[in-house]
Amino acid sequence: MAIESPQVTADVIEVGEFPQVVQRYQVYSVPKVVINESITFEGALPEPQFLGRVVEAAAQGTAG
Amino acid sequence: MPLLKEEDREHLKELFASRLQDPVKIHFFTQHASPLTAPSHECQTCQSAGELLEELSSLSDKITIQVHDLLTDAQEARDLGVDRIPALVYEGKNKGVLRFFGVPAGYEFAVVVEDLVDLSRGSTTLSQDTREQISGLQSPVHIKVLVTPT
Numbered sequence: 001m002a003i004e005s006p007q008v009t010a011d012v013i014e015v016g017e018f019p020q021v022v023q024r025y026q027v028y029s030v031p032k033v034v035i036n037e038s039i040t041f042e043g044a045l046p047e048p049q050f051l052g053r054v055v056e057a058a059a060q061g062t063a064g
Numbered sequence: 065m066p067l068l069k070e071e072d073r074e075h076l077k078e079l080f081a082s083r084l085q086d087p088v089k090i091h092f093f094t095q096h097a098s099p100l101t102a103p104s105h106e107c108q109t110c111q112s113a114g115e116l117l118e119e120l121s122s123l124s125d126k127i128t129i130q131v132h133d134l135l136t137d138a139q140e141a142r143d144l145g146v147d148r149i150p151a152l153v154y155e156g157k158n159k160g161v162l163r164f165f166g167v168p169a170g171y172e173f174a175v176v177v178e179d180l181v182d183l184s185r186g187s188t189t190l191s192q193d194t195r196e197q198i199s200g201l202q203s204p205v206h207i208k209v210l211v212t213p214t
Binding site for chain 2 (some may be wrong): 002004005007010011012013015017018027030031032034036037048055058061
C-alpha cells in the first residue's frame with residue numbers, strides 16, 4: 001500500500017529486537033498491525049478487510 | 065561466512081535478473097559505536113543486518129545499499145523518521161514510505177525480496193479496488209506491522 005499511495009507510511013518492525021515496542025503496543029501475538037496509533041488487529045486480514053481498516057483510519061484523520 | 069546458502073543465492077540471482085526492472089536503493093541505518101548505548105558496545109543485530117544486506121546487493125547490480133550511521137547522519141535519520149536501528153528505508157518506485165526495523169531474517173527476508181521487486185517495477189499485487197481506494201486516501205496513514213523472525 002505504501003508503494004501505491006503517497007499518504008501511506010508502512011513500517012515493519014521486528015519486535016524481538018525492540019522490547020519497548022512490545023510494551024508500547026502490548027504485543028502478545030504476531031503479526032500485530034497498528035494503524036495511526038489507534039486501529040489495531042492481530043493476525044493476517046484478507047486484503048479487503050485490511051483495506052477497510054486503512055480507509056477507516058484515514059477517515060478518522062480527516063474527521064478529527 | 066555468507067549468511068545465504070549457495071542454492072538460495074543462485075535462486076535469488078535468477079529471480080532478481082528476471083524480475084527486477086529499475087534500480088532500487090536501500091538506505092541502511094546502523095551504528096558503529098556509541099557512548100549512548102548501555103552497555104557501550106556495537107549493536108549486534110546491526111552487524112547481522114549489514115552482512116545480510118551486503119549479500120543481497122551482491123546478487124544484483126540493480127540493488128544498492130547506502131549505509132548511514134544513526135549518530136553521524138542524525139539529520140538524515142530524522143528526515144526519514146528513523147529512530148531505532150537497524151533500519152532499512154527503501155527507495156524505489158514507492159509513492160509512500162516503506163521501512164523495515166530489525167534484521168530481516170527468516171520469512172521477513174522473503175518479504176524484503178518481494179518488496180524489492182515491487183519497488184523496482186512500481187507495481188504491486190493488490191487488487192484494482194484496493195489500488196483505487198488507496199490512491200484516493202485523503203489523509204496520512206501510518207501502518208506498523210509488528211513481527212517476529214520465523
